[in-house]
Amino acid sequence: MQLNRRSFVKTAVQATAALTVAPRLVGSTGGPSREPLRQFNYADVQLTGGPLAEQYDALHAHYLALSNDSLLKVYRQRAGLPAPGKDMGGWYDRDGFVPGHSLGQYVSGLARFGASTRDAACHEKAHDLVEGFAATLGPDNQSILRASTNLWICYTLDKHFAGLIDAATLSNVSGTKDILSRVLAGARPLLPARGRDRIGKKDPPYDETYVMPENLFTAADLTGNPAFGDLPRRYLLDRELFDPLARGDDPFPGQHAYSHAIALSSAGKAWLVLSDPKYKQALQHAFELLTTQQQIASGGWGPNETFVTPHRGELYNSLSSTVDHFETPCGAYAATKLARYLIRLTASPANTSHADNLERVVFNTILAVKPPDSDGDYPYYSTYSPGAQKVFYARKWPCCSGTLAQTVADYPLNLYFQADDGLYVNLFTPSHLRFTFAGTPIELTQETRYPAEDATVLTLTPASATAFTVYLRVPGWLTQSASIRLNGKRLPTPTSPGKYASIYRTWRAGDRIELTLPQSFRTEPIDELHPETVALMRGPVQYVALNPTPELSQQRLALPSSLKKLAPQSFVENYAGNEIVFVPLYRVQNETYATYFSRA
Numbered sequence: 001m002q003l004n005r006r007s008f009v010k011t012a013v014q015a016t017a018a019l020t021v022a023p024r025l026v027g028s029t030g031g032p033s034r035e036p037l038r039q040f041n042y043a044d045v046q047l048t049g050g051p052l053a054e055q056y057d058a059l060h061a062h063y064l065a066l067s068n069d070s071l072l073k074v075y076r077q078r079a080g081l082p083a084p085g086k087d088m089g090g091w092y093d094r095d096g097f098v099p100g101h102s103l104g105q106y107v108s109g110l111a112r113f114g115a116s117t118r119d120a121a122c123h124e125k126a127h128d129l130v131e132g133f134a135a136t137l138g139p140d141n142q143s144i145l146r147a148s149t150n151l152w153i154c155y156t157l158d159k160h161f162a163g164l165i166d167a168a169t170l171s172n173v174s175g176t177k178d179i180l181s182r183v184l185a186g187a188r189p190l191l192p193a194r195g196r197d198r199i200g201k202k203d204p205p206y207d208e209t210y211v212m213p214e215n216l217f218t219a220a221d222l223t224g225n226p227a228f229g230d231l232p233r234r235y236l237l238d239r240e241l242f243d244p245l246a247r248g249d250d251p252f253p254g255q256h257a258y259s260h261a262i263a264l265s266s267a268g269k270a271w272l273v274l275s276d277p278k279y280k281q282a283l284q285h286a287f288e289l290l291t292t293q294q295q296i297a298s299g300g301w302g303p304n305e306t307f308v309t310p311h312r313g314e315l316y317n318s319l320s321s322t323v324d325h326f327e328t329p330c331g332a333y334a335a336t337k338l339a340r341y342l343i344r345l346t347a348s349p350a351n352t353s354h355a356d357n358l359e360r361v362v363f364n365t366i367l368a369v370k371p372p373d374s375d376g377d378y379p380y381y382s383t384y385s386p387g388a389q390k391v392f393y394a395r396k397w398p399c400c401s402g403t404l405a406q407t408v409a410d411y412p413l414n415l416y417f418q419a420d421d422g423l424y425v426n427l428f429t430p431s432h433l434r435f436t437f438a439g440t441p442i443e444l445t446q447e448t449r450y451p452a453e454d455a456t457v458l459t460l461t462p463a464s465a466t467a468f469t470v471y472l473r474v475p476g477w478l479t480q481s482a483s484i485r486l487n488g489k490r491l492p493t494p495t496s497p498g499k500y501a502s503i504y505r506t507w508r509a510g511d512r513i514e515l516t517l518p519q520s521f522r523t524e525p526i527d528e529l530h531p532e533t534v535a536l537m538r539g540p541v542q543y544v545a546l547n548p549t550p551e552l553s554q555q556r557l558a559l560p561s562s563l564k565k566l567a568p569q570s571f572v573e574n575y576a577g578n579e580i581v582f583v584p585l586y587r588v589q590n591e592t593y594a595t596y597f598s599r600a
């Protein structure tokens with residue numbers, strides 16, 4: 001930890017460059033049979049434009065601008081050290097709901113932003129925060145974790161691990177592996193002997209042992225410290241979650257939504273490490289249940305943070321009974337991680353469903369949140385009631401202030417995946433990818449205005465002519481035929497919705513693929529008991545009505561047939577003398593909006 005700043009930044013940049021060629025993420029111990037598709041490293045992919053990059057760049061700057069002294073203040077106070085800087089407020093302070101809980105997530109987000117953008121300032125900030133945190137560990141290595149003052153030991157510990165893992169692997173902060181082992185040693189006497197479920201949203205025990213295994217497996221692998229022992233396995237939520245899921249049962253109704261959804265990442269990790277097929281089966285069945293019985297059009301689930309009981313119209317009822325429909329940054333973190341695990345572990349050219357849902361969640365939930373302010377106010381719940389508005393959470397620095405950084409910093413991981421025989425293209429957004437195939441360095445640029453327009457252009461630049469397959473996602477939502485042009489010529493390649501179109505050839509520098517995905521409107525019912533209450537979708541994007549009048553919810557609309565285009569992403573219809581303008585939910589800023597309509 002005694003690195004001076006300049007040598008640190010230099011090392012971090014070199015480490016980032018070195019990571020570019022590393023084929024696997026730390027802790028990915030699965031091997032090809034368990035993990036047929038591999039995630040790229042953050043350093044391999046850059047966002048270069050479009051709505052995702054706009055939000056990504058804004059939040060990169062936002063998290064870089066947080067005050068280190070304020071972030072470390074409660075830690076320093078607890079350690080009896082000088083604690084300059086302003087109080088954070090909300091959840092984070094000495095008397096807050098979970099003091100200091102999200103520090104590790106900010107470190108994690110900064111390290112991830114830094115790895116993709118090569119911004120040395122992010123790595124430097126991660127370094128300073130880890131160093132500041134280490135100085136508060138104290139003789140017992142417990143830092144902020146104190147049973148007497150913190151009801152959320154496991155919850156906070158998991159975030160410490162996440163931040164330290166990313167600081168070590170992405171920002172190359174020296175000494176971090178040792179700090180991970182010290183944090184584990186300090187937490188050991190505070191940890192419960194066995195894993196336990198959290199009952200519902202409000203009933204004790206609150207602490208969530210089962211969110212920890214994914215990071216515990218990774219930390220054990222990274223440190224090689226035998227003290228991690230069987231902890232990761234001990235806290236896997238087998239009996240209550242993974243065993244019933246693997247059997248084909250539905251353990252979700254009534255459960256706290258986010259914590260159980262993020263626990264699925266631990267099942268993904270468990271499959272990679274332990275090779276027990278029940279974890280893969282559990283993930284697959286969980287995805288099926290979440291997308292067919294819990295999820296609404298945006299890709300969100302869990303009104304009031306609770307999974308519904310299916311077939312009772314509870315999703316429909318929630319439109320009028322609450323405004324807390326989806327805990328968005330946290331829920332989107334869980335949903336995008338689940339989709340990426342499934343893409344990696346169950347890849348098939350015949351199935352785009354995991355990537356389709358990833359796209360839905362990204363465009364309509366996390367991209368659609370209200371940007372945070374300068375005073376700890378963050379988005380938390382998305383609202384899908386009539387006359388909704390995007391609002392901040394009532395208390396400052398909630399959980400979602402941490403997952404917002406991580407989910408958005410993970411955008412680069414969602415776009416491309418590497419297979420033994422080539423490359424999968426999953427999301428359509430301006431970007432740059434650098435990878436190697438059979439030893440040949442290859443660059444790929446993607447240029448597009450999607451989803452405002454239908455086409456995307458991929459240009460490949462291999463260092464030398466190289467044969468491999470490019471798999472292009474042809475989304476399941478398509479109702480008109482996709483088309484593919486290669487160097488200007490239409491290809492006869494089959495493009496069935498819901499499958500990947502595959503192009504095998506010897507690629508040469510400058511080869512240009514143009515993929516066109518005609519987006520059209522469709523409606524999706526909120527649940528099977530209310531088929532006439534529908535959301536309006538266009539391709540992957542949910543459209544909402546701006547400035548809805550109270551009468552709009554009473555009206556039956558002839559959706560989607562009669563919409564007229566005003567601009568690439570705004571459409572208008574005249575209903576009973578009212579002009580109603582529809583725009584993507586992610587484009588709404590401070591206006592009121594309506595997400596569900598009665599279909600004529």
Ligand SMILES: [Zn+2]
Nearest residue numbers: 327330399400
């Ligand atoms: Zn949250």
